Amino acid sequence: VAGxxxxxxxxVVGSGCAGACAAIEAARAxxxxxxxERTSGFGGTSALSGxxxxxxxxxxxxxxxxxxxxxxxxxxxxxxxxxxGADERRIEEYAAGSVAHFDWLVDAGVxxxxxxxxxxxxxxxxxxxxxxxxxxxxxxxxxxxxxxxxHRPAAAGHRxxxxxxxxxxxxxxxxxxxxxxxxxxxxxxxxSAGVVGVVARRFGEEVVLRAGHGVVLAAGGFIANNDMLAQxxxxxxxxxxxxxxxxxxxxxxxxQAVGAATKRLETAQASxxxxxxxxxxxxxxxxxxxRFINEDTYPGRVGQHAxxxxxxxxxxxxxxxxxxxxxxxxxxxxxxxxxxxxxxxxEAEMGFPERALQATVEVYNFHAERGEDPLFHKQAKWVRPLxxxxxxxxxxxxxAHTNDGALDQGTGFRVFTLGGVxxxxxxxxxxxxxxxxxxxxxxxxxxxxxxxxxxxxGTSLGDGTFFGRRAGRAxxxxxx
Amino acid sequence: VAGxxxxxxxxVVGSGCAGACAAIEAARAxxxxxxxERTSGFGGTSALSGxxxxxxxxxxxxxxxxxxxxxxxxxxxxxxxxxxGADERRIEEYAAGSVAHFDWLVDAGVxxxxxxxxxxxxxxxxxxxxxxxxxxxxxxxxxxxxxxxxHRPAAAGHRxxxxxxxxxxxxxxxxxxxxxxxxxxxxxxxxSAGVVGVVARRFGEEVVLRAGHGVVLAAGGFIANNDMLAQxxxxxxxxxxxxxxxxxxxxxxxxQAVGAATKRLETAQASxxxxxxxxxxxxxxxxxxxRFINEDTYPGRVGQHAxxxxxxxxxxxxxxxxxxxxxxxxxxxxxxxxxxxxxxxxEAEMGFPERALQATVEVYNFHAERGEDPLFHKQAKWVRPLxxxxxxxxxxxxxAHTNDGALDQGTGFRVFTLGGVxxxxxxxxxxxxxxxxxxxxxxxxxxxxxxxxxxxxGTSLGDGTFFGRRAGRAxxxxxx
Numbered sequence: 018v019a020g021x022x023x024x025x026x027x028x029v030v031g032s033g034c035a036g037a038c039a040a041i042e043a044a045r046a047x048x049x050x051x052x053x054e055r056t057s058g059f060g061g062t063s064a065l066s067g068x069x070x071x072x073x074x075x076x077x078x079x080x081x082x083x084x085x086x087x088x089x090x091x092x093x094x095x096x097x098x099x100x101x102g103a104d105e106r107r108i109e110e111y112a113a114g115s116v117a118h119f120d121w122l123v124d125a126g127v128x129x130x131x132x133x134x135x136x137x138x139x140x141x142x143x144x145x146x147x148x149x150x151x152x153x154x155x156x157x158x159x160x161x162x163x164x165x166x167x168h169r170p171a172a173a174g175h176r177x178x179x180x181x182x183x184x185x186x187x188x189x190x191x192x193x194x195x196x197x198x199x200x201x202x203x204x205x206x207x208x209s210a211g212v213v214g215v216v217a218r219r220f221g222e223e224v225v226l227r228a229g230h231g232v233v234l235a236a237g238g239f240i241a242n243n244d245m246l247a248q249x250x251x252x253x254x255x256x257x258x259x260x261x262x263x264x265x266x267x268x269x270x271x272x273q274a275v276g277a278a279t280k281r282l283e284t285a286q287a288s289x290x291x292x293x294x295x296x297x298x299x300x301x302x303x304x305x306x307x308r309f310i311n312e313d314t315y316p317g318r319v320g321q322h323a324x325x326x327x328x329x330x331x332x333x334x335x336x337x338x339x340x341x342x343x344x345x346x347x348x349x350x351x352x353x354x355x356x357x358x359x360x361x362x363x364e365a366e367m368g369f370p371e372r373a374l375q376a377t378v379e380v381y382n383f384h385a386e387r388g389e390d391p392l393f394h395k396q397a398k399w400v401r402p403l404x405x406x407x408x409x410x411x412x413x414x415x416x417a418h419t420n421d422g423a424l425d426q427g428t429g430f431r432v433f434t435l436g437g438v439x440x441x442x443x444x445x446x447x448x449x450x451x452x453x454x455x456x457x458x459x460x461x462x463x464x465x466x467x468x469x470x471x472x473x474x475g476t477s478l479g480d481g482t483f484f485g486r487r488a489g490r491a492x493x494x495x496x497x
Numbered sequence: 498v499a500g501x502x503x504x505x506x507x508x509v510v511g512s513g514c515a516g517a518c519a520a521i522e523a524a525r526a527x528x529x530x531x532x533x534e535r536t537s538g539f540g541g542t543s544a545l546s547g548x549x550x551x552x553x554x555x556x557x558x559x560x561x562x563x564x565x566x567x568x569x570x571x572x573x574x575x576x577x578x579x580x581x582g583a584d585e586r587r588i589e590e591y592a593a594g595s596v597a598h599f600d601w602l603v604d605a606g607v608x609x610x611x612x613x614x615x616x617x618x619x620x621x622x623x624x625x626x627x628x629x630x631x632x633x634x635x636x637x638x639x640x641x642x643x644x645x646x647x648h649r650p651a652a653a654g655h656r657x658x659x660x661x662x663x664x665x666x667x668x669x670x671x672x673x674x675x676x677x678x679x680x681x682x683x684x685x686x687x688x689s690a691g692v693v694g695v696v697a698r699r700f701g702e703e704v705v706l707r708a709g710h711g712v713v714l715a716a717g718g719f720i721a722n723n724d725m726l727a728q729x730x731x732x733x734x735x736x737x738x739x740x741x742x743x744x745x746x747x748x749x750x751x752x753q754a755v756g757a758a759t760k761r762l763e764t765a766q767a768s769x770x771x772x773x774x775x776x777x778x779x780x781x782x783x784x785x786x787x788r789f790i791n792e793d794t795y796p797g798r799v800g801q802h803a804x805x806x807x808x809x810x811x812x813x814x815x816x817x818x819x820x821x822x823x824x825x826x827x828x829x830x831x832x833x834x835x836x837x838x839x840x841x842x843x844e845a846e847m848g849f850p851e852r853a854l855q856a857t858v859e860v861y862n863f864h865a866e867r868g869e870d871p872l873f874h875k876q877a878k879w880v881r882p883l884x885x886x887x888x889x890x891x892x893x894x895x896x897a898h899t900n901d902g903a904l905d906q907g908t909g910f911r912v913f914t915l916g917g918v919x920x921x922x923x924x925x926x927x928x929x930x931x932x933x934x935x936x937x938x939x940x941x942x943x944x945x946x947x948x949x950x951x952x953x954x955g956t957s958l959g960d961g962t963f964f965g966r967r968a969g970r971a972x973x974x975x976x977x
Binding site: 101102248251252270273274278280283305306307308309325326327370371372373376377379380383384391392393439449469 | 581582728731732750753754758760763785786787788789805806807850851852853856857859860863864871872873919929949
């Protein structure tokens with residue numbers, strides 16, 4: 018580059034939860050910080066999320082709700098739930114620092130109501146601050162003492178906006194210079210000093226910005242980049258994408274251009290359009306009418322297994338009693354696609370071969386009579402024989418089968434990527450030899466976080482905020 | 498580098514099937530060729546393989562055995578069988594050029610006996626030159642006119658050695674200079690000219706070799722590199738590896754060091770230790786006693802589905818009649834791990850919950866009475882109710898459950914990687930922007946071939962020889 022138009026000690030790219038936390042921590046460390054955002058508004062994809070943060074180990078909210086917890090139990094749960102291929106080293110740090118991180122978020126102004134939501138659902142309609150994320154389901158309840166760790170900022174429904182409103186306020190309070198409408202396109206790399214700045218586009222003009230200490234990339238993943246999906250995660254192409262158009266993988270590619278290694282670019286999460294409270298009370302079967310998972314587990318696991326291991330075919334089967342037990346506002350606007358007097362009729366209407374679904378229900382009921390589910394270990398509280406009139410829903414059902422036209426416009430699966438740039442637990446970006454790239458940091462969806470081929474809601478914002486803070490601190494203290 | 502110790506127009510790294518074919522074609526194009534091999538013997542991992550080549554579209558062997566075929570049917574089959582994520586562009590070229598490639602191999606001296614082997618098995622004990630590779634099984638038989646395309650050099654049992662003996666002779670006849678005991682460690686890259694040579698180690702000394710036209714990397718995959726497996730394909734770590742210690746990913750990493758993009762590093766194949774002829778006559782169930790695939794399909798598909806989609810749990814259940822029908826030499830030395838008078842007893846002995854396996858067998862038998870398998874579409878010729886005494890085998894069984902101590906020393910799955918360096922269909926290595934890296938070519942397991950998340954025996958040697966030839970030709974005609 019010919020010269021510098023502007024700059025700061027630390028440049029943070031992206032204003033979602035990871036970028037905001039990186040900027041706050043870097044500024045609090047006493048260096049000048051510039052936070053660049055390509056759009057006019059701050060908050061990134063995080064602001065559109067459900068807002069849950071996966072936290073535990075004994076937070077104030079957990080204590081107030083009567084759930085003891087330890088970092089060790091949180092670690093054991095996450096290693097199992099984020100795998101196969103989970104990043105144990107990262108999870109260890111994440112679990113050990115979770116209570117302090119919760120306190121930091123509270124200090125920053127994030128409100129958590131110390132009350133507990135008990136029913137399975139994606140996003141509770143209340144302001145309750147704590148919920149299960151599958152910790153009490155098989156196989157996790159046998160691996161660690163179960164404690165609910167889904168922490169939810171106090172607003173009804175989706176509340177990512179609230180989290181990002183608070184963090185964006187904290188960014189300003191920390192003295193960070195925030196600059197919108199600035200699209201970072203390239204990194205400036207010096208053979209002797211590493212990454213020393215960025216080249217960005219601002220209202221059509223190119224600006225070259227110097228980073229005295231370092232650059233933190235926190236500009237999202239690549240769910241909006243079909244070329245990258247085709248290359249790394251082709252099975253996602255046909256499904257509804259979770260993210261914004263700005264999750265175009267640009268930050269990952271910029272890092273690769275200076276030698277960054279990537280990790281787990283093939284991994285992904287898939288949510289499923291079945292109401293969790295109805296799943297727990299029914300059975301979920303695949304395209305050959307066989308069950309494949311305990312229906313009371315974290316519902317994202319059902320989606321991930323259905324999409325990646327059952328060829329994307331899944332049906333939720335329930336009886337009238339189960340359906341009636343689920344409150345209207347937890348049904349996600351869905352009505353049964355099929356209803357029949359008997360399982361045999363339902364089997365025929367759904368197009369299954371004769372006896373296939375009947376046999377599955379018979380085996381389930383045989384054990385459910387005793388309150389047991391020896392095949393998939395659903396908790397006893399949800400195990401009851403399916404009797405009388407039965408109904409079913411197809412994951413691939415479209416809006417015609419719901420009473421809320423806004424739902425199910427896609428394939429029934431909502432997907433996003435989990436992989437990204439490979440970093441140390443301090444957020445330093447690594448090259449393919451495993452060496453640190455001087456002056457370059459990454460966090461949030463731009464980086465590969467605690468996830469392998471597993472996912473739990475709250476781990477995106479949890480990982481993003483936790484390791485975002487670390488990346489900001491590491492960049493601030495970096496001296497060339 | 499300070500200077501050159503030696504060199505040739507084209508340097509080929511690795512003497513397996515891809516490297517040998519690249520060297521032959523480059524030499525026949527009239528340039529000087531040096532073939533480098535790290536060991537003292539030539540033939541690479543290819544020489545240890547079964548030796549089958551996936552070829553079709555109407556070869557002389559297919560015609561002699563009475564099976565008409567077309568490139569279009571071969572294409573349709575491969576796109577389905579090599580997916581999801583198969584490389585359609587590459588498959589198109591591969592299918593279109595397959596008859597000519599078969600003729601080229603015959604001209605090179607590879608003997609194919611024009612006789613057909615009909616029974617399902619991994620490696621026939623005869624010299625028959627043609628066998629099914631699942632083309633006649635669901636869903637493939639509905640997608641394309643089935644034709645057997647497994648072409649086998651004429652020797653009994655594993656015959657990769659024969660293929661490589663012939664190709665190695667052809668390499669010498671073409672005037673290629675072959676150099677053993679030479680381990681290539683780095684590429685020599687010039688900012689203005691691209692890849693211009695290699696740095697190798699020979700009996701402890703470093704030698705710098707100039708490549709006037711280009712370098713072809715054909716030095717195998719990364720199944721022997723646990724660090725790369727942990728990063729890209731962690732699920733393979735616990736299983737028996739197919740390959741040699743030399744499949745250490747070195748060639749892939751050398752290419753990455755000069756900017757090469759990689760593709761599908763997460764994909765893999767897994768064979769399963771069940772006798773295919775017995776699978777076709779029985780049923781294969783997962784850890785919850787449910788069937789999950791048509792048991793008469795290419796047996797590698799059963800393994801891949803079992804390992805990657807059924808958590809690695811699989812059991813083969815059969816009756817006495819089915820077991821007796823399988824010739825001794827097709828039983829792979831395996832004896833039943835469990836034998837019982839009834840399915841109910843077998844279910845209990847195998848540790849399945851009551852009714853789980855019985856229900857699966859009842860549904861299977863219900864339709865088998867009519868010669869049908871509406872759930873998984875096994876061919877009618879293999880569909881018959883399981884009756885009388887029954888037996889079963891566990892994929893995880895160790896040598897204690899076989900009568901041949903040489904079998905089943907691992908987990909029951911034998912795995913290898915499918916991904917590698919991203920190339921054009923001419924073998925030119927691409928960087929992450931999709932641009933050709935000047936002077937660098939790759940083929941065989943070092944590159945990402947026709948495979949996505951699917952595999953059929955014969956496609957490794959088929960892809961390696963076919964695209965190896967192209968890489969050699971492209972390197973030969975490359976002028977800086």
